[in-house]
Amino acid sequence: MGIDLPLIWAVIIIFGIMMYVVMDGFDLGIGILFPFVKDDRDRDVMMNTVAPVWDGNETWLVLGGAGLYGAFPLAYSVVLSALYLPLMLMLTGLIFRGVAFEFRFKAHAEKRHLWDKAFIGGSLVATFFQGVALGAFIEGFKVVDRSYAGGSLDWLTPFALFSGLGLIVAYALLGCTWLIVKTQGPLQEQMHDLGRPLALVLLAVIGVVSLWTPLAYPNIAERWFTLPNLFWFLPVPILVLVTLYGLLRSVARRAHYTPFLLTLVLIFLGYSGLGISIWPNIIPPSISIWDASAPPQSQGFMLVGTLFIIPLILGYTFWSYYVFRGKVTHDDDGYH
Amino acid sequence: MFGLEALDLARIQFAFTVSFHILFPAITIGLASYLAVLEGLWLKSGEDVYRDLYKFWSKIFAVNFGMGVVSGLVMAYQFGTNWSRFSDFAGAVTGPLLTYEVLTAFFLEAGFLGVMLFGWNRVGRGLHFFATVMVALGTLVSTFWILASNSWMHTPQGHAIVDGRIIPVDWLAVIFNPSFPFRLMHMATAAFIATAFFVGASAAWHLLRGRDNPAVRKMLSMAMWMALIVTPIQAVIGDFHGLNTLKHQPVKIAAIEGHWENSPGEPTPLILFGLPDMQAEVTRFKVEIPVLGSLILTHSLDKQVPALKDFPPEDRPNATIIFWSFRVMVGLGLLMIAAGLWSLWLRRDNAIYRSRPFLYLVLWMGPSGLIAILAGWFTTEIGRQPWVVYGLMRTADGVSNHSYAQLGFTLIMFVVVYFALFGAGLGYMMRLVRKGPYTGEGQEQRPGGPGRKRTPARPLSAADDGQEPDSTSLTEEH
Numbered sequence: 069m070g071i072d073l074p075l076i077w078a079v080i081i082i083f084g085i086m087m088y089v090v091m092d093g094f095d096l097g098i099g100i101l102f103p104f105v106k107d108d109r110d111r112d113v114m115m116n117t118v119a120p121v122w123d124g125n126e127t128w129l130v131l132g133g134a135g136l137y138g139a140f141p142l143a144y145s146v147v148l149s150a151l152y153l154p155l156m157l158m159l160t161g162l163i164f165r166g167v168a169f170e171f172r173f174k175a176h177a178e179k180r181h182l183w184d185k186a187f188i189g190g191s192l193v194a195t196f197f198q199g200v201a202l203g204a205f206i207e208g209f210k211v212v213d214r215s216y217a218g219g220s221l222d223w224l225t226p227f228a229l230f231s232g233l234g235l236i237v238a239y240a241l242l243g244c245t246w247l248i249v250k251t252q253g254p255l256q257e258q259m260h261d262l263g264r265p266l267a268l269v270l271l272a273v274i275g276v277v278s279l280w281t282p283l284a285y286p287n288i289a290e291r292w293f294t295l296p297n298l299f300w301f302l303p304v305p306i307l308v309l310v311t312l313y314g315l316l317r318s319v320a321r322r323a324h325y326t327p328f329l330l331t332l333v334l335i336f337l338g339y340s341g342l343g344i345s346i347w348p349n350i351i352p353p354s355i356s357i358w359d360a361s362a363p364p365q366s367q368g369f370m371l372v373g374t375l376f377i378i379p380l381i382l383g384y385t386f387w388s389y390y391v392f393r394g395k396v397t398h399d400d401d402g403y404h
Numbered sequence: 405m406f407g408l409e410a411l412d413l414a415r416i417q418f419a420f421t422v423s424f425h426i427l428f429p430a431i432t433i434g435l436a437s438y439l440a441v442l443e444g445l446w447l448k449s450g451e452d453v454y455r456d457l458y459k460f461w462s463k464i465f466a467v468n469f470g471m472g473v474v475s476g477l478v479m480a481y482q483f484g485t486n487w488s489r490f491s492d493f494a495g496a497v498t499g500p501l502l503t504y505e506v507l508t509a510f511f512l513e514a515g516f517l518g519v520m521l522f523g524w525n526r527v528g529r530g531l532h533f534f535a536t537v538m539v540a541l542g543t544l545v546s547t548f549w550i551l552a553s554n555s556w557m558h559t560p561q562g563h564a565i566v567d568g569r570i571i572p573v574d575w576l577a578v579i580f581n582p583s584f585p586f587r588l589m590h591m592a593t594a595a596f597i598a599t600a601f602f603v604g605a606s607a608a609w610h611l612l613r614g615r616d617n618p619a620v621r622k623m624l625s626m627a628m629w630m631a632l633i634v635t636p637i638q639a640v641i642g643d644f645h646g647l648n649t650l651k652h653q654p655v656k657i658a659a660i661e662g663h664w665e666n667s668p669g670e671p672t673p674l675i676l677f678g679l680p681d682m683q684a685e686v687t688r689f690k691v692e693i694p695v696l697g698s699l700i701l702t703h704s705l706d707k708q709v710p711a712l713k714d715f716p717p718e719d720r721p722n723a724t725i726i727f728w729s730f731r732v733m734v735g736l737g738l739l740m741i742a743a744g745l746w747s748l749w750l751r752r753d754n755a756i757y758r759s760r761p762f763l764y765l766v767l768w769m770g771p772s773g774l775i776a777i778l779a780g781w782f783t784t785e786i787g788r789q790p791w792v793v794y795g796l797m798r799t800a801d802g803v804s805n806h807s808y809a810q811l812g813f814t815l816i817m818f819v820v821v822y823f824a825l826f827g828a829g830l831g832y833m834m835r836l837v838r839k840g841p842y843t844g845e846g847q848e849q850r851p852g853g854p855g856r857k858r859t860p861a862r863p864l865s866a867a868d869d870g871q872e873p874d875s876t877s878l879t880e881e882h
Contacts, residue, residue: 126477127510133480134499134506141495148484148491149804155485156814159478160821166474167825174832214492220810365572366496370503377507 073368074361077139078350080374084132086339090242090332091125091385094118097243099165099191100236102184104262109398110255111184115172117250120392122169124385126162131381138370142214142360143350150209150216154197154223161194195239196232203231206281206342208352227280234273238335241266245328248319250396256324263319263327271312274338278305281345287353288345301344308337413811414486414803417818419785421478424822426781427774428472433547433592434599435465436540438626439520443533452844456619459524460841461603464833466521471829473509475822480506490792490802494570497563497578498553505549512542547592555584557793558784559652565796582652586645587784593638594780597740598773600630605770606837608763619841621757624766628756632744639737643700649784650701653794654710656787659723660730661697662687665713672697672709677731680723685713687727721789725782733779736772743769 095118105111137144148155168186175183204223209216244266247259282289292301311333318326350357361367408416439458446454480502483491491499519527519535527535556562562577563570572578604627610620650657658664662680663672664687674697678690701709712720743765750756788794792802 130477130480130506131510133484134503137480137483137491137495138499138501138503141499142492144484144495144499145488145491145804148481149486149488149806152485152804152806153810153814155481156817159481160817162477163474163821163825166477167829170470171828171832215489215805220807362496362499363566363571365575366500369572369575370500373504373507377511381510 073364073371074139074357076371077135077361077367078348078357080378081132081135081139082343084128084135086336088125088128088132089339090335091121091128093239093335094242094246094328095122095125096165096191096195097239097241097246099187099243100195100240101243101247101259101262102188102191105255105258108180113251113255113396113398114247115169115187117247117396119169121385121388122166124388126166127381129162135370135374139362139367140350140357140360141362142355146209146211146214146216146351146355147205150218151201151204151223152220154201154204154228158194158197158201161190161192161197164190165194166190192236195236199232199235200228202235202342203228206231206346206352207285208354211351211355227284230273230276230280234270234277237266237270237273238338241270242328242331242335245331248323249325249328252395252397260319260322264316267312267315267319270334274308278341285345285353291345304337304341304344308334308341311337410806410808410811411800411803413808413815414806415799417811417815418482418486419782420815421475421482421818421822423778423781424826425472425475425479426777428468428475429543429546430595430598430774430777431468431602432465432472433543433595434597434602435461435468436536436543437596438599438603439465440533440536440540441626443536447529447533453618453622456841456843456845457623459845460619462521464836467829467833467836469517471826475826476509478818486804486806487792487802488804490797492569493797493802494557494793497556497560497570497572500572501549501553501556501579505546505553508542508546508549512539512546516542544592547595548588551588551591552579552581552584555587556581558587558788559583560793560796570793570796583645583648586641586648589641590638590645590780591777593634593641594773594777596630597634597638598777600627600634601740601766601769601773602771603627604631604766605768606840608766608770609837610840611757612760612763612767615840616757617841617843619843619845623841624757628744628747628766631740632748635737635740635744639741642734642737646701649787650709653787655712655715655720656726656784657701658710658712658714659721659787660726660783661701661709662690662723662727663697663709663711665711666708670708671695671699671706672701672711674700675727678727680727682720682722682724687723719790721787726787729779729782729786733776733783736776736779739769740772740776 098114098118102111102114105114133144164186168183168190172180172183172187200223204225207225207227210218210222241263244259244262248256248263251259282292291297311330315327315330315334318330346352348356348358350360439462442454442458442461445451446458483495483498483502516535516538519532520539523532523535556578559582560570561581562572562574562579564573565571603623607620607624607627610616611624646657659680661672662675662678664680664685666672671694673692673694675687675690675692678687678692680687695705697709698704698707712723746762746765747756750759750762756762790798790800792799
């Protein structure tokens, strides 16, 4: 038994998506929070807090897509075609947001509000449909003869729509706590005030998902609630509650960094919870990473380049966050 | 509606998104090498005009690069969403090649693009030049991977088929498949030429408006040397590519030529113009030159070129379209060669900078390279039909099972969004071009970049056109 290439590739792709969710999550969140902030200069500050990094954040999404294509072509083809409409809408949202990001700063003042709207709309659409895609993914796909056998609107379920709304809340909280880290004064004050209701709504979302999935999907219930699994996985919900408590406390005492870090922990825990429910399937409910895997010649060939490049991308990412550390203020010449 | 099926809509959608996308990488490839040449010449000669041009074109390069990244995002997902059965069938070969393309692009962005766009005053001259050369090289390596994948779909080899799916057996054979070297050369050269005409048209625009300075003259001159020297080379590469296609995809050549049948013992004529009719199996209204078809395609006076009727109707690509797309490409190519020769003639007494007819021609030929690229891709890709992987999988078997309605909806969405957003992007690039290179531009320091406090080191932000909408609000700050 040599190296388990499908396992390695699953880990790489899970890591890539995790990086994407965490990093693009807070900059999408900023777009979601835009309507709550009316002041133009505050909006400039909000964008400036993510301007240097947002497109780097999206590289993980492209890498995840290409990696999935090469390593698990079956999953790539089934999942992507099953989620055709939500993914197309998500990509359109991301394009809108990306272009709005750049041209908002370059536009003439009178056209600026248009780019603001494109930025808000793009962020909302991208996040919502990302959540819908996630929810539909958890629900699983009908696969017959190696291709998707469901209808074009099968993803349109109450659970998927709820996931879409849930992800908006999660990204809004990420954006909110990120702004607490990066800003000061009235804007930070406003974000501190917003942190508490957002965290409580997110708690409700997590609660609903945690009840809904095991009730609706017996295999997920079995995964969590049989012994000894229950003992292994019990720390996840407990840690969620502890983290949320800490988050509410830290927002209340006007902490600068703790809320964001705890939100990251929360997102990570939620992500792990979903992973526990699904693993080792890559096309729920029944096709595993080994079933969907490309031949070892393909996975091995890709691995060489990937293992060389990913550390470089990570290094560059950390370095750019380091360069742009600290608070962003109105006085910053910032972004051009 | 309009007699289109879901398969047609899926193909139109892919063609639309990929056609929009290819325009940006084509200019990226060409400008990256142009910038490397400019910086090399500046280091060698010390003439400031090269540095002025470098600074000017690097801003346009930056915007263009950003547009390419955003439009490429869709491409990474479209194989799975729209061509899922193809992805499952051939993903073990095309997936890793696409992954390498993406990795190359990121490596580029992560490593050298930041230094190239923002490092001018922060690293030594040699290192900066190295970064520019690496970016230029990186764009070509990206081209290498994506064309390896595309060429393999035209001339697949190095694989086995196990359980109805492709398994790579020999990666070197997969990558260096028979049509790959020709396609790579043809496309890379096309990108250089398209960029040369884009640059030339920018110069012509300024000269026609009386904005004359050494930088504008230099860029016209460089663009026209490229046109003069490289377009004939491209014609030769194209000829080799055509012969390669004749060997591996003869029916594509027959369709390009609108050539339906051979009479025994007679050489094949060349049809200059006509209207191939796929139903009636004839080319109507044709104007033909005897023997020339044999001469061009077989380099002999008597050998015959395969004809469409040698192949069953279900294996024929649509000749009506590719007959014409090919002629658009070749026609523009000939026009480019002519423009190059004219420029040489005008150089005698520097009339190249004054002749208004010539400058107008160059101005109007600004998009000619890009149009020729699109026409060429239409020819080769529609000519590959009805196959998605030549001889192995038909396009109709590779498509996802989407309804007419949802394909129509997303197609309209893409058309609206792409024209609105990338239209704005192109408009912005044109605004930058209009500002023109000016003397001394190279000495200016621009804010931004690694090491400076909180300024972005990303492609688009390198393009500062001097409009700072937030500067007023900044000065009001108490």
